[in-house]
Amino acid sequence: xxxxxxELAALYALGILDPREARAAEEHLLGCDACRRLLAxxxxxxxxxxxxxxxxEPPTRERAPVVRPVTFGLNRMWLAAAAAFAIxxxxxxxxxxxxxxxxxxxxxxxxxxxxxxxxxxxxxAFSGMDAHVMYGPDGSWYCIVIRGASAxxxxxxxxxxxxxxxxxxxxxxxxxxxYLPKSHRMDQLTLMQDDREVGQAxxxx
Amino acid sequence: xxxLAVERPRSMRAVPDDEALAAAFAAKExxxxxxxxxxxxKLLYSTAYHVLGNxxxxxxxxxxxxxxxxxxxxxxxxxxxxxxxxxxxxxxNEAITRLRSKTRRRRLEERVAAEPQEHDELGAVDVIEHxxxxxxxxxxxxxxxxxxxxxxxxxxxxxxxxxxLHEPLGTIKSRxxxxxxxxxxxxxxxx
Numbered sequence: 001x002x003x004x005x006x007e008l009a010a011l012y013a014l015g016i017l018d019p020r021e022a023r024a025a026e027e028h029l030l031g032c033d034a035c036r037r038l039l040a041x042x043x044x045x046x047x048x049x050x051x052x053x054x055x056x057e058p059p060t061r062e063r064a065p066v067v068r069p070v071t072f073g074l075n076r077m078w079l080a081a082a083a084a085f086a087i088x089x090x091x092x093x094x095x096x097x098x099x100x101x102x103x104x105x106x107x108x109x110x111x112x113x114x115x116x117x118x119x120x121x122x123x124x125a126f127s128g129m130d131a132h133v134m135y136g137p138d139g140s141w142y143c144i145v146i147r148g149a150s151a152x153x154x155x156x157x158x159x160x161x162x163x164x165x166x167x168x169x170x171x172x173x174x175x176x177x178x179y180l181p182k183s184h185r186m187d188q189l190t191l192m193q194d195d196r197e198v199g200q201a202x203x204x205x
Numbered sequence: 206x207x208x209l210a211v212e213r214p215r216s217m218r219a220v221p222d223d224e225a226l227a228a229a230f231a232a233k234e235x236x237x238x239x240x241x242x243x244x245x246x247k248l249l250y251s252t253a254y255h256v257l258g259n260x261x262x263x264x265x266x267x268x269x270x271x272x273x274x275x276x277x278x279x280x281x282x283x284x285x286x287x288x289x290x291x292x293x294x295x296x297x298n299e300a301i302t303r304l305r306s307k308t309r310r311r312r313l314e315e316r317v318a319a320e321p322q323e324h325d326e327l328g329a330v331d332v333i334e335h336x337x338x339x340x341x342x343x344x345x346x347x348x349x350x351x352x353x354x355x356x357x358x359x360x361x362x363x364x365x366x367x368x369x370l371h372e373p374l375g376t377i378k379s380r381x382x383x384x385x386x387x388x389x390x391x392x393x394x395x396x
Contacts (some may be wrong), residue, residue: 010382011363014356018364033284038288042382045389047293049357050252051216052338052392058250058267059260150365174364 003036004028013042019172126191128198133201139185144169146191146199149176153199154192163190223287230288231281237288238275245289247297254301256360263300270299301360341391349384352377 005025010027011017029036118142125132144155149171155178157164166189169176191199220238221229232252242249253263253270259386274280274295285291342350352370355361361369367377 007378007382010385011356011378013294014381014385015294015301016356016360016362016366030279036282036284037286038301040284040290041296041394042385043290044355044394045285045392046297047248047287047290048299048387048389048394049393050255050293051248052341053251053255053336056248056251056254057247058264121223144369193310 004032005038009035009038009042010045013039013046020186095118122204124201124203126189126201128199129191131191131199131201133189133203135203137205139205142180142186142189143179144178144189144191146171146176148174151193152176155180155185156192157186157188158188159192206261225288227288229281230380231283233275240290241292242271245292248289249292252293252297253300254298255303263302266300266303268295270296273299337392341388344391345384345387349380349387353388354382356381372374 005012006026008017008021008025011021019198029039033174037118107118121134121136123134126146129146130148131144133142135142135146146153149169152168153176154168155166157166166180167178169178169191184204187203189203190197190202202203210217221237226237226240227245248265249270253266254260257263257266271292272285274292281288281291306342342354345353346372350364352372354365355369356363363381364376365367370377372380
């Protein structure tokens with residue numbers, strides 16, 4: 001991101017940018033003092049909101065683990081090791097790391113999509129929602145893509161009077177994706193939200 | 206960090222002001238972390254709790270966020286503003302990230318169905334009606350209040366908010382930014 005953050009500073013402070021936007025903002029912040037100051041004001045505003053909510057005392061029995069890494073001497077070795085590890089292996093800033101898990105999940109999704117794009121495949125839409133399954137003609141892999149998903153959806157294979165749970169598609173942004181390297185030829189897939197069936201696809205081999 | 210820097214300076218034995226705390230925090234002096242947690246621990250825990258809705262998760266969240274700040278060499282620069290605001294946003298973002306993750310989502314769903322185990326005293330009062338934030342939000346125009354509520358309480362992205370409210374993305378960004386600044390001013394937020 002080369003442009004200044006502007007209104008995005010408020011969204012960043014609220015934690016509601018998607019991971020790609022957040023990462024771009026973080027990269028920009030590293031080199032822009034003006035935007036860091038803009039963000040400082042937005043952070044102060046969000047903190048004022050947090051402070052205006054009900055304030056709760058941390059449970060006494062669990063206070064120590066929070067304090068210990070930064071307060072008590074017994075954790076000096078742990079802290080030294082963590083700091084050395086961070087300096088040697090994790091040069092990226094805190095805010096990048098905060099979104100790392102989400103970035104990694106998205107990267108895995110993209111890698112799966114790249115493999116799929118390079119292979120011959122078929123595609124069938126699910127009835128009932130904006131979703132489709134891409135699959136190898138030999139039934140060696142399946143990739144379920146769901147758009148506009150707001151909650152995790154279970155992918156189920158109904159067969160022989162039973163249902164086999166294959167996995168869960170978890171939304172990242174507004175897309176949920178599940179890659180299944182299965183060897184079975186599954187002629188039907190169902191999407192479930194909790195115990196409710198929300199989509200169905202008939203596959204042809 | 207030198208061994209000497211770990212000790213709190215004698216001149217600050219009383220109570221370091223915000224500027225002194227920020228400078229020491231940026232320099233990774235350990236006493237500054239102690240001081241920051243002593244001052245802001247309750248706010249940080251409460252911030253995490255309001256997102257995650259569970260004492261154990263909130264404690265984990267604060268712990269992990271502080272540990273990351275500690276071990277990341279350039280995590281805090283003086284130009285990032287007050288330590289209090291920086292840490293609060295770090296903890297809140299950590300909490301939102303956790304809330305969005307698959308495992309946490311499942312656990313939270315289970316907890317919604319379960320009887321509350323912690324902070325039972327809150328069940329006796331209507332927190333929504335008693336917190337200052339809700340009262341301040343009511344002073345905003347509806348066009349600013351609603352997107353800000355969806356962002357702050359529901360953790361929806363600006364794209365999701367624009368879709369839900371059927372407004373252009375640019376309009377939503379502007380309303381959130383403007384609403385946040387007005388609310389911050391109303392609640393007495395400094396920088």
